[in-house]
Amino acid sequence: MEASRLKEISTSMIRRMFEVVEKAKKEGKDIISLTIGEPDFPTPKEVIDPACKAMNEGFTHYTSNFGIEELRVAIAEHYGVSKNEVMVTTGGSEALINASLAFIEEQSRVVIPSPSFLSYFTYAKMCKAKISEIKTHETAFTPTPESFAEIMDKDVSVVFLNYPNNPTGAVIDKRSAEEIVKIARDYGAIVISDEIYDKIYYDKKPANLVDHENVVVVNGFSKSLAMTGWRIGFVIAREELLNSMLKVHQVNGVCAPAFAQKAVAEVMLNGEFEKLVSKMVSEFRKRRDFVYNELSKLYWTVKPEGAFYMFLDVKEDCMKFSEKLIDYGVAVTPGKAFGSWNDNFVRISYANSLENLKKAVERIKRYHEDQGA
Ligand code: PLP
Numbered sequence: 001m002e003a004s005r006l007k008e009i010s011t012s013m014i015r016r017m018f019e020v021v022e023k024a025k026k027e028g029k030d031i032i033s034l035t036i037g038e039p040d041f042p043t044p045k046e047v048i049d050p051a052c053k054a055m056n057e058g059f060t061h062y063t064s065n066f067g068i069e070e071l072r073v074a075i076a077e078h079y080g081v082s083k084n085e086v087m088v089t090t091g092g093s094e095a096l097i098n099a100s101l102a103f104i105e106e107q108s109r110v111v112i113p114s115p116s117f118l119s120y121f122t123y124a125k126m127c128k129a130k131i132s133e134i135k136t137h138e139t140a141f142t143p144t145p146e147s148f149a150e151i152m153d154k155d156v157s158v159v160f161l162n163y164p165n166n167p168t169g170a171v172i173d174k175r176s177a178e179e180i181v182k183i184a185r186d187y188g189a190i191v192i193s194d195e196i197y198d199k200i201y202y203d204k205k206p207a208n209l210v211d212h213e214n215v216v217v218v219n220g221f222s223k224s225l226a227m228t229g230w231r232i233g234f235v236i237a238r239e240e241l242l243n244s245m246l247k248v249h250q251v252n253g254v255c256a257p258a259f260a261q262k263a264v265a266e267v268m269l270n271g272e273f274e275k276l277v278s279k280m281v282s283e284f285r286k287r288r289d290f291v292y293n294e295l296s297k298l299y300w301t302v303k304p305e306g307a308f309y310m311f312l313d314v315k316e317d318c319m320k321f322s323e324k325l326i327d328y329g330v331a332v333t334p335g336k337a338f339g340s341w342n343d344n345f346v347r348i349s350y351a352n353s354l355e356n357l358k359k360a361v362e363r364i365k366r367y368h369e370d371q372g373a
Helices: 013-028 045-056 069-079 091-103 120-125 145-151 174-186 237-250 259-267 272-295 318-327 354-370
Strands: 086-089 108-115 130-137 156-161 188-194 215-220 232-236 311-312 343-348
Touching: 013 318, 045 259, 045 272, 069 086, 069 120, 069 232, 069 259, 086 091, 086 188, 091 120, 091 156, 091 215, 091 232, 091 272, 108 120, 120 130, 145 174, 145 237, 174 188, 188 272, 232 311, 259 272, 272 311, 318 343, 343 354
Parallel strands: 108 130, 108 156, 156 188, 188 215
Antiparallel strands: 086 232, 215 232, 311 343
C-alpha cells in the first residue's frame, strides 16, 4: 500500500496534459510544444568531447560523495566560496530533495512563493509539512520582504526561493532577497535558494545567495550547459549544512556520474563555460523579445528577466484553455501546476526555435480572435 506521505501528491494533471498532447499527435495533428523545461540546444561538443575522453580513461566508477576535487574547486572559484562548501549532486533535483529531507521538519511550515516550480510542493508534502504560499502576482512575481515578514513565524523550517523563476522568468532584486534571508534567519529557518537558472538572464543579474549561514544554494549545469540528461547539480552551503545533507546524499544520489563531472570541470577551468552560456543566452534573448512583444498584446504578463518561461493570464480556466489550444496546434502548461492563484494562467516555454515560436504565436493569436476577445 502506498505510504501516507504520498497521499497528497498527484501526477494526474501532468498525465492528463501528456495524454491530450499524445492523442492529438497520434491523430496526426501538428503540435508545437511550448511545454519544454530544458534548452532545445544540443549539449555542446566542448562538453561531450572531454566526457568521452574521461570515459575512455576509466572515469566510470564512484567518486567521492562530495564530487571530484577539480569540479569542487572550479565551482568554488566561480562563486567565490571554499571548496569545502560545495557538494556535487545528481542534478539540481537530487540537491533539492537532499536539502528538503535534511531541513524540513515534519509538521513544520514550508514557505513557497506562488507561482513556483511544482517540485517544492511535492518535497514539502513528502516531508509531511504544511505549505504556506506567498502571492506574488501583484509584485512582478517576486515576494517582497514585507509580504514575507507577514507570513513568518517560528514554525517555519524552510523557505524556497527560485530566481530566475520557473514558471515566470522573474528575477528578485538582491536587496529584497537578502532581506528575506535575514528575516528567515531571525526565525531559525533555512532558505533553499534554487539558482539553477542563474546564468540565463537578460536584464538584471540574479543574486547568488552563497554567503549566508542559513542558505542552501541549489544549482547545476542541466540548464546552463544544456545537459539535463547528464545529471550534474551542486549545492553551496556552510559545511555544517552540507554534512546534514550528506546524510541523505550518501544513500540517495551517492555521487554524480564520474565522466560528466570531469567534463564539466574541464569546461569550467578552461574558460569555455562563460562563452557557451552567453551564446545560448543571446539566442534565448531574441526569442524572449519576440514572444513577449507578441503575446503581451493579448494577455497580461510580466516581462521575463531570466530562464526561458513566460507566465500568461489567459483569463479562463487554464485546463480548458490548454486543451482547446491543442486544437489550434499549440501545447502549453496549465498554471495550476505552479501553486495557488494560478488557475487562469499558463506557462509557455520559449526553448524552441524562432521559426516554431512564430508559428505558435500565429496560432495563439487565431485562438484569441476566435474567442472574440
Ligand atoms: N529547479 C528548477 C526551478 C527547475 O526548473 C528544474 C528543472 O526543470 C530543476 C530545479 C531540476 O533540475 P535538474 O534537471 O538539474 O534536476
